Amino acid sequence: MKRYSDLEYLRLSKLQKFLYRLESFFCSIPVAVWHTIKKLGLAIWSFIKGIGLGIAEVVTTFKNGSKPTRLSYVIMGAGCFAHGQILRGILFLLFEIVFIFYMVTTGAYWLSMLPSLGKLGPTKDYNVILDVYTTHYHDNSFKILLYGVLTIFFIIAFIYTWWVNIRQSKTAEQILASGKKLKSGRDDLRSLVDDSFHKTLLALPMTGILVFTVMPIVFMMLVAFTNYDGAHNGYSNNLFHWVGLDNFNTMLSWTSNTSSGAQSYAATFGEVLTWTLIWAFFATFTNYFLGMMVAMAINKKGIRFKKGWRTILVMTIAIPQFISLLYVSKMFAKNGLINNFLIDMKWIDTALPFFEKASWARVTVILINIWIGIPYLMLTATGILMNIPQDLYESARIDGASGWQQYSKITLPYMLFVTGPYLLTQFTGNMNNFNVIFLLTGGAPNNPAASNSAGTVGYTDLLITWLYKITMGAESQYYLASVVGIMVFVVVALITLVAYSLLPSIKNEEDFQ
Amino acid sequence: MKKLISLVLALVMLAGVAAVGEGFAASYDITVWVAEEIKELTAQQIEAFNSSNQYGIKFNATIEAVSEAVAADNMVNDVEAGGDIFCFPQDQFARLVKAGALSKLGVAASEKVTAENAAGVVAAAKSGDSLYAYPLTADNGYFLFYDKSVIPEEDIDSLEALIADCEAAQKYFAFEMQTSSWYLASFFFGTGCVSEWTTDDAGTFISVRDTFNSPEGLIAVKGMEKLVKSPFHLSSSKADSFESNAAVVVTGIWDYELAKQILGDNLGVSDLPSFTVDGEEYHIGSFNGCKLMGVKPSNDAYRQAALHFLAQYLTGEECQMQRFNAKSWGPSNLVAQASEEVQANPGLAALLKQAPYSVPQGQIHGSWWGIAQVIADDVKLATDEAGLQAALDNYQAKIEELFTLDNTALLFVGAWNGWNNADTDKTYYLASKGDGTYALTFDVPESGYMGGRVVNPGSWDTDKGFAQVTEGADLIQDLGADNPDNNIVFAAPGNYTITWDGEAFSIVKN
Structure with a gap:
């Protein structure tokens, strides 16, 4: 794409500016991807080189x-x-x-x-x-x-x-x-309590991470290369064995292989992944912007009972999600509180299909998620908003900036700068948001086309709830669950790495200091 | 031959038990998993066993409340850590056998259990010819619960009338269609469809006869369509739906007390209704299942035998009656079933009324439940008959992905494939030539008995063999009375082509 200098940019019309920024954002994605891959490659290369140097050193030391x-x-x-x-x-x-x-x-x-x-x-x-x-x-x-x-x-x-x-x-x-x-x-x-004190302090946490995090992850990843499932549990019925990349083949192949019992999971995977990304996007950004708005509304001068409003919102955090979500799912059920009320009031004749139709269910879970997510964001945003120097707004007002201009030129950039990494963790967290989906819908309504013998797949199933169904399903296909786990990791890692390098907080680290 | 073996074994046992009787006299620490509601009762029953058994066995039992469904999952996930004795619903049976979580019953125990319990229940505890569990109840069936204040008495036999009543009153008709194949299958059984699965001794499924995708199946989904497309259909099987605006709930005996509490005298129970398609009436069928009790395998023979004695006692007539009296668990023991108290229970009476239309659950592939479950959703989305047929086609496609579904396939089972009547490789299947004849060309290897016969995969029918050979009789041996199974026994090894035209065989040596 053509890069404009600052002067040329200022000469553009509003629409052209917007288009230019949009274009430059999308053009920067492949660059970011390439940078990420290059960094990864360099890291691996220097690791290999390090090992080589180590070996060389061992040999020369023996000689000399x-x-x-x-x-x-x-x-x-x-x-x-x-x-x-x-x-x-x-x-x-x-x-x-x-x-x-x-x-x-x-x-x-x-x-x-x-x-x-x-x-x-x-x-x-x-x-x-x-x-x-x-x-x-x-x-x-x-x-x-x-x-x-x-x-x-x-x-x-x-x-x-x-x-x-x-x-x-x-x-x-x-x-x-x-x-x-x-x-x-x-x-x-x-020296253990003096100049090497860091080693003393880190010994325990490092061992803990190695034993309780790294080892289990390696173990679970290796399961993806075996045929460990209900029929081969390795002990009380049949042993399991290495099968190489067969499981990845099963997961990513489009054609089903009936004679060996293997099936096409690629379609199911694609469908669930798409919804997972859509969900993560909406769940993250609706919460983000609406939470920020609520925080700004409460922060506004002249609003009374500020603490009261905040307390009401924070109540949803105080009640465990396990209880509140199960209760809300009952409320929205076909014979739940809301439908029964609407029918009693004669506003509708038949129940609204909150969890019965694909699109309804998807919108419903996103909306309910807003209700749970806003308070967290409101709390975070309140703190940050109070931190924005008031003189910025003051000078903006003197220059005649409108409310929207103040928001888009001061509040939003500042918020994005501070909460960028938080947004990223929210996005990945939402991709793996088991609680909300499992407790609200359990994946319902069923998606007949995507379901197969590894378990019924629903329209609101995320990869993580699908993984749960595969593990707990009739066949207990742990190996397949492990494959899904690895895929989730790859997807999340890619998105995170790329988005990370695009974040303003990382790119322009000095901006707000 | 089998009888003889068991006779010999029984004799050996009589001699043996006297000799090894003292071997049992010990105290065993065991863990027993039962449902919360019978936890205390089970403790009392184990005490009774400790004081009454003739071998001097003492069990020091830790009784944990683990619901049946959870127990099965836990056992499959980790057999080692599981309870020594545990209870589970029958649909988990094959999965547990396959996971190696069940210890096979001895010969004497098998005979006793078979003789004392209802046949359908015994079949549920069987994989191949082997019994792996003890029947605990025989009441896992469902029937109609309704609110008498909404549903007039004369309407309870017709699905259409029930739906109309519910819609008129703006009340829900709860019948768990979208989330449970167990309930969904009722419509198919109503029109005579079957889904029969066979397992071998190790709990592996070897064949299936499934006729859901058939003209009868289409009638069944047309009936189902009336229900699931009603705005007042609710996919639930919980009696507490009566509290939230339901007038009809299809559920089982376990919900009777709760329903009674909610509706009081307004509660009515009956068999399931009939539905009408093209002027014909079909009575909705049902699954008829049971709960089982299993013993975890171990390598200590004495302890294992003692555990089996205990399981046998806990599922005997006396204990089943105690559970019925305390918690209304419907017994599987024939004597207990015939008792007056059991016959007089209103819930069990309704179950009994539904019994003629019910199908014993037998063994069903674990994945079937997930596959069949989506039929209701497919039916709900369907806009015409083609859509309904597509639902069934989708179902069949999924089953076929899982399992070779071939109700008409012919397999030449015999010495050449090790008498393997599952033969998933299809090497010895007769291939259709398209004109109603089926043929197979294969090698007969040299062996002592070069025989076999044509069967449907998974079965052992004897109607397609020696007696049906019309051409090429000179190539096979006539063994007369020595051939009770109607086997085709070749005279010499070699390469043969065998052709079946629906009635007779012709055999040609190549």
């Missing part, structure tokens, strides 16, 4: 290193012992012993079973004397996958520690060669 350093390639901590750093040496050695002990006792088993995910399923016996059937359990695919992943993490940790051990030995040599003293065990301990 002293005897203790070479020994610490086999016996970890040997270098530390030789240089008098006993505490470090003990820790390295202890870690090696624990690692070898773990690998020999159980780790090797989990690792060796990981490629097959188990060889022998449960067997049944008949006890003639007691006239009873007994079941003997053997391999457990689920545990093999879980502990296999754990073992791999452990091995990575070991390799890293091993590398650190070599490096330390090498650095110690260099320090000694330069005539300085090495840190003693006492120094090391002291």
Whole structure:
């Protein structure tokens, strides 16, 4: 597109300005996408390069290193012992012993079973004397996958520690060669509460994130490459196995393969994804603008009972969504409060199809979501609005700016700048807004064309509620749910990364400071 | 042969139990999952078992309130962590067997359960020929609850009249169509459609006979159309709908107390009504299901046998009557069913009135419930007969995606495919030639018994075999009385073509 200079831009008519801005926004999307991909690629490349450098260092150190350093390639901590750093040496050695002990006792088993995910399923016996059937359990695919992943993490940790051990030995040599003293065990301990205090503080949270967030995510992602479902639960009936990319094929193929029982999910996926995006868009922006308006209305001079209005709105936050949403869904039901009231008042003859027709249901959930979402936004916006320097408005008024101009030139840019990242999290949060959809409609009304044996799909189903249905459905297709989970991640990650780089708060970080 | 085995086993058992009797005498810590409302009763019943059983078994039972549907889900999700004894609705049965969450019944227990319970209920606890669970109730059916102040007595036999009454009074007719296949199927059963599924011993579905997409099915959806297109139809099966403007609710015995509380003397119950299509009347059918009790598999034989004794006791006549008296749970035990108290219960009476039109639920593929569920929505959107037919076509397409649906397919089952009458690969299916004849060309491998016969997949009919061979009789053996199953037994291995013209076979060696 043609870029205008500031002067040329000012010469354009209003419509042309608007079109120009619109055009430049859409033109910036591909650029942002490209930048994101480039950044990702660079990150991966530097990671690979880092590993390469690490390996090179290991090799050169072995060539040039002293005897203790070479020994610490086999016996970890040997270098530390030789240089008098006993505490470090003990820790390295202890870690090696624990690692070898773990690998020999159980780790090797989990690792060796990981490629097959188990060889022998449960067997049944008949006890003639007691006239009873007994079941003997053997391999457990689920545990093999879980502990296999754990073992791999452990091995990575070991390799890293091993590398650190070599490096330390090498650095110690260099320090000694330069005539300085090495840190003693006492120094090391002291530094934990002094110059390395950040390590002490972060140790626990990092371990927590690794064990409770990263590991489960890796595990769940791996499930997408197996046939783990109700009929292959890995323990009490059949073992499950690796199936490669078959599940992604199933999810993304348009033609159904009847002979193997695989079906076309691409149509369903597309349909649910489209609605998910529409929902996320409306749920986010209706709440945003309406919440801001409510906040501005309450903030306006001359409005009385400000605290009273805010309290009324905040009541919806005070009541748990679980209760309020279930109640609202009952209110809007065909025989619910609202329909019965309207019929009693003779305003309508037959019930309004709030949750019965696709378009009605979609609009209804968005409207009800506004009712729940506005208070949050009102609270956030109130704080920010009060923060906008009043002299900006004052000078605008002196210059003769109308209310709309003040809003569009001062309030909105300021709000967008401050709440940009919040908007983004709201958008992704709404894409995964399980509560509102599940409690209000449960996905209803059914969409006959999109439903299949993985479960009934409704017009208001989001990817996340569909995922729930797949998991809890008759076939318990965990692998498919995992695929959907990965797809949701990809979609959300793409949108977030691109939108993030387009945000004014990121692009023009200095604007309002 | 089977009888003989069981006889031998029974003898071994008699000798065995005396010898190993002491082996049981121990205390077992167990977890039992039952519905909240019978939690205390079950505790008492287990106490009674502890003091009365002849083996000296003592159960130290932790009884947890887990509703039947939740219990099934929990067991499927994690068998290891599940209750040792748990209750579940029968529609979860095949899923549980497939998940390996049910321990098979011994020979003696199987015979006892089969003899003492209603046949339809026993079928519900069976996969293939094996019993995997104990029948707990036989009252999972639905019938008509109505408000006598809105619905005149003479209208309760006609769907059209009921709808008209509801519309006139601006009251709702609650019949769960959009969200439950269990209720939706009633219209199809009313016109004689079937959806019969067969499972093998391991809980895997091997065949289906489904006639929902048929002229009768079209009549059924025409009846359904009248209901779902009424602005006063409500897709619900909850008796509390009476509180929010409903005049008719189709639900089951479990809602009787609640409905009675709400409507008092105005509550009427009856069998489901009939609907009229093209001048013909069809009485709406129903599913007739039950609840079952299962035992979790384990590797300790004594403990396992003791658990089976307990489950057998808890589902016996005495305990079923106790549950009926306390909570009106309709018994599955034949003796209990015949008792006067049971016969006099008004809810069960209505269920009994509906019984002639009901279909035993048997085993149904778990995904069927989701697939059939959308018929009502499709019907509601349909604007003409073609639309209704499209609803059925959509249904059939979905079933076919799930399962090879072939009511007329012919399969040459025999030594060559390991007597596998499911044969999902279709290798030994007779292919239609388009002129009413079906043919299959295949290799007969060398083996001791080179025999087989043509069946519909999943079944073991004996009407298409040796006796129907008209051409090529010289290629097969005549075994006379040694061939009770009417098998075609080839004389020599080789490549053959077999053709079926609807009445007779011709066999040609290639």
